[in-house]
Amino acid sequence: MKNIKLTVQYNGKNYPGWQSQPGTLGIEGEIERAYFTLFSEKIKIHGSGRTDSGVHALGQVCNFHTERDLDPVRLPKALNCKLPKDVSVVDAEEVAPDFHSRYHAKGKCYRYLMYNSLYRNPVMSGISYQVKFNLDFEKMRSEMEKLKGRHDFSTFMSAKSSVKTTTREIYDIRLEQRENIIVLEIEGSGFLYNMVRIIVGTLVDIGRGRITDSMEEIIASKDRGKAGHTAPAWGLYLKEVYY
Numbered sequence: 001m002k003n004i005k006l007t008v009q010y011n012g013k014n015y016p017g018w019q020s021q022p023g024t025l026g027i028e029g030e031i032e033r034a035y036f037t038l039f040s041e042k043i044k045i046h047g048s049g050r051t052d053s054g055v056h057a058l059g060q061v062c063n064f065h066t067e068r069d070l071d072p073v074r075l076p077k078a079l080n081c082k083l084p085k086d087v088s089v090v091d092a093e094e095v096a097p098d099f100h101s102r103y104h105a106k107g108k109c110y111r112y113l114m115y116n117s118l119y120r121n122p123v124m125s126g127i128s129y130q131v132k133f134n135l136d137f138e139k140m141r142s143e144m145e146k147l148k149g150r151h152d153f154s155t156f157m158s159a160k161s162s163v164k165t166t167t168r169e170i171y172d173i174r175l176e177q178r179e180n181i182i183v184l185e186i187e188g189s190g191f192l193y194n195m196v197r198i199i200v201g202t203l204v205d206i207g208r209g210r211i212t213d214s215m216e217e218i219i220a221s222k223d224r225g226k227a228g229h230t231a232p233a234w235g236l237y238l239k240e241v242y243y
Contacts, residue, residue: 001065003099004072006031007091008060013126013234014086018051018060027051027087028062034082039068048101048241049108052194054233056127058111059240063101070094107171107189107242110196113235114182114204121180128181129200129235135207137177143206144173146215147186147199154222156199157192158230166192175203185239194230202228 010027020029028045035043043064051057072092079089113128115121120130147170154166169189176183184203186196202218205211205228211218218226 001067001097002070003063003065003095003097004070004075005061005063005093005095005099005101006076006089008057008062009088009090010057010060011086011127012051012053012055012057014084015053017053017055018047018049018057027057027060030083030087031062031079031089034079035064037082038078039066041066041068046101048105049238051236051238052233055236055238056234057238060238061101061105061241061243063095063099065097101241104243105190105241107187108191108238109185109187109240109242110191111237111239112184112186112196112200112231113237114184114200115180116177116182117180124181126234129232131182131204133204133208135182135204136209137175137207140203140207141175143215144175144199144203146219147173151219152222153192153195153219155218155224155227156195156202157224158194158198159224163192168192168195197231197233197236198224198227198229200231200235204228204231 016024016026018027020026028047031045032043043066045062045064048061072094075092076089114131115124115128116131118132150169152166153168157166171187173186211228
């Protein structure tokens with residue numbers, strides 16, 4: 001029995017998320033289907049975590065067990081021949097039998113892409129969040145630094161979430177502007193449901209002057225109502241999973 005680890009990239013626009021839903025295949029389901037088409041073997045994909053409907057990935061990680069004597073080097077090309085054009089396996093390797101892409105993950109990095117302009121850009125549509133307001137980037141950078149460290153992040157969690165603890169650690173957060181394109185990257189031990197999207201919405205609301213409370217006050221409140229809006233899914237990318 002071999003344990004195979006895959007690194008996957010995808011555009012999430014046409015999918016209900018990483019996980020399959022009744023009546024429609026998620027990204028994991030597409031990989032399972034492609035594998036069965038190639039090898040006539042049913043496998044169960046274990047992802048490093050779920051991405052929601054519309055969310056993209058540059059480095060999602062998953063693993064599965066197989067009884068076949070596969071050559072991992074050839075596997076990405078074979079799978080990509082059977083996968084939809086908006087899903088691509090970019091790496092495969094054999095790992096220890098007990099490796100689990102979710103339980104062994106040490107942290108993740110997410111990227112959020114914004115397009116800052118009054119006018120829409122068709123090229124950026126579906127892959128970024130159009131922010132029409134003038135933003136105070138120095139204020140945004142100053143406040144986002146206060147997110148670093150270990151905190152109770154319940155303020156930045158959607159109500160539908162059910163977890164044992166809302167404490168997480170943010171290792172680093174970066175904000176860059178390249179002409180009209182704004183890129184935010186955030187690294188952490190783990191993230192609550194919609195946490196990154198709520199952080200982005202809060203920073204945008206701080207940058208446009210809609211929120212005047214400090215980030216310390218917002219975190220300490222543990223009140224979702226004190227944070228900003230939830231930024232849309234199509235600007236979010238799972239960039240990397242750390243092991």
